[in-house]
Amino acid sequence: MxxxxxxxxxxxxxxxxxxxxxxxxxxxxxxxxxxxxxxxxxxxxxxxxxxxxxxxxxxxxxxxxxxxxxxxxxxxxxxxxxxxxxxxxxxxLHRGPRITARQRLLYAMLGGALFGFGARLARGCTSGVALSGGATLAAGSWITMLCIFAGAYGLAWFVRKLWI
Amino acid sequence: MFPLVDTLGFAELTDFVIAFVLGVGFGFFLEQAGFGNADKLAMQFYFRDMAVFKVMFAAIVTTMTGLIVFSSLGLLDLDLIYINPTYLWSGVVGGLIMGFGFIIGGYCPGTALVGVMTARIDAVFSVLGGMLGMFVFAELVPLKPIMTFFNLETEGFSGRLTLWEWLGVKPGVVGFFVMLIAVAGFVAAEWAERKFNPKLQEV
Structure with missing residues (x-):
């Protein structure tokens, strides 16, 4: 779609x-x-x-x-x-061309764990905070949303081997 | 009139059935957007596929506009809807950690749930990892320094606080600027995809 x-x-x-x-x-x-x-x-x-x-x-x-x-x-x-x-x-199993399936699963789990930890610290994830809180213009939700994007973009170059 | 739960006072079961039906819609559109695929989601952060931004901001603008219109017509009481509470520093650090998790793992919790249902093996590991991370958080948060940081409030920027209250303007003013940012972002996203996606360049 x-x-x-x-x-x-x-x-x-x-x-x-x-x-x-x-x-x-x-x-x-x-x-x-x-x-x-x-x-x-x-x-x-x-x-x-x-x-x-x-x-x-x-x-x-x-x-x-x-x-x-x-x-x-x-x-x-x-x-x-x-x-x-x-x-x-x-x-x-979706993965970048330069890593093995086993590595991909390991990183999926590690990334999931970080996301889960961060979501509890920030009182919600991309759905509950960034999307829902963003739409209601909640001040803290916009800060957290910007930080999610900043964190992912900031680390993307260093972990590019995982994806491209 | 809205929210209906306050004017009609649903029975709990009715409220849960409504939650389920809304969830079906949420999951449907997440999957339709192609978000059951970590590879597609991750490409957002290499500027090759900007669907995450496009879907998210199209959704935010749609909901926000609806809320502002219904409220200005007097049909919706914004004081009765849930506004995510603001905790500045735990929100900042939690957000950054989520961002790291997103680019390492490729999923966020909602998209991982959709990925699980469409048989993506990496999504299963992402959900299991997510619950592990939550378990670790819940076991650590009673420790004094972590609990203090988690509940830390910033003077003048905490609790139930919206951007328009913080700026001291009408909701529509912030809404208008969010729309402008979204439209500028959509234009930039289309440009970025043409520039950075090797597949689009071959055409």
């Missing part, structure tokens, strides 16, 4: 989210809640003793009982519908 058309479509969905539910879209929140769910299985006491974890899954609280989690489930289904309708559902 033309990127401008996809962007406008995305923007209309986000606008509906604000008009109906009074809130924006997200992605990392649901992953955080899944981490808390897993930690609850291991030790509820540990979750209760950590102020950050207990906010999501303190005693008697189900971290998955949340708007963002249902929204993220929808993202999975929406991605599947789009991918299936476009014939894009086949096992693939």
């Amino acid at each position: 033309n990127p401008y058309v996809a962007g406008i479509g995305l923007g209309l969905v986000l606008l509906l989210a604000y008009l109906i539910s009074g809130r924006g879209l997200g992605a990392s929140g649901a992953l955080m809640r899944t981490v808390v769910q897993a930690e609850k299985v291991v030790s509820q006491e540990h979750v209760d003793n950590n102020f950050y974890l207990s906010k999501y899954g303190g005693d008697g609280q189900n971290p998955w009982h949340n708007w963002l989690v249902w929204e993220a489930l929808g993202v999975l289904v929406g991605g599947l519908i789009s991918g299936a309708s476009a014939g894009r559902l086949h096992l693939e």
Whole structure:
């Protein structure tokens, strides 16, 4: 799909989210809640003793009982519908021409871990902060969005072997 | 009138079903934009494929314009919608770390979820890595220096703060400038792709 058309479509969905539910879209929140769910299985006491974890899954609280989690489930289904309708559902590994598949998976995991850590520190990721916060003109969200782009552009030349 | 959740007071299940349906739309357009592909996303940062910027700013301008129009018509109470709280320094450092993660891993969390559903193996590793990073953060954040930094507030620039409140102007003024920046960015993006994408140069 033309990127401008996809962007406008995305923007209309986000606008509906604000008009109906009074809130924006997200992605990392649901992953955080899944981490808390897993930690609850291991030790509820540990979750209760950590102020950050207990906010999501303190005693008697189900971290998955949340708007963002249902929204993220929808993202999975929406991605599947789009991918299936476009014939894009086949096992693939995208990587630059100069690295091996194994290296690519390692870097995907490392990059994901950094992103996950940064998203919690900044209270949201590209969806919840940069896109949703950006659209509501939240001051801090614009700062974080600029820093995401600055960080990626700043490091891009040094890691170019990964992609080009 | 809007947001409906405040005027109609949905039952929780209704709210969750709405969340799910909105999520389907979000995931659909992310995948349609081609964002289930890390290689495409990473090319943004080598100026070869500017779709990340185009999609993001087309979306931001669309939503922002809608919010400003609905609010100026008196149909939407902006005080009732969620505005991401501002914490300057944790937002700066978190943003930079996310940027590093983006160019090393090729995905952000939302695009990785879409990638997982279209069978991208690297996306699966990205999501697993993301949860690992979140686990590490959650285990470290109770430590005093990290907790202090995470909750650090900057005088005059914290809490529920929008750009127009900060600048002391009407929302439409900031909206107009965001539109100008977006349009200038779109023009620059089209130029950059023609200049830096080797595939487009062969044509």
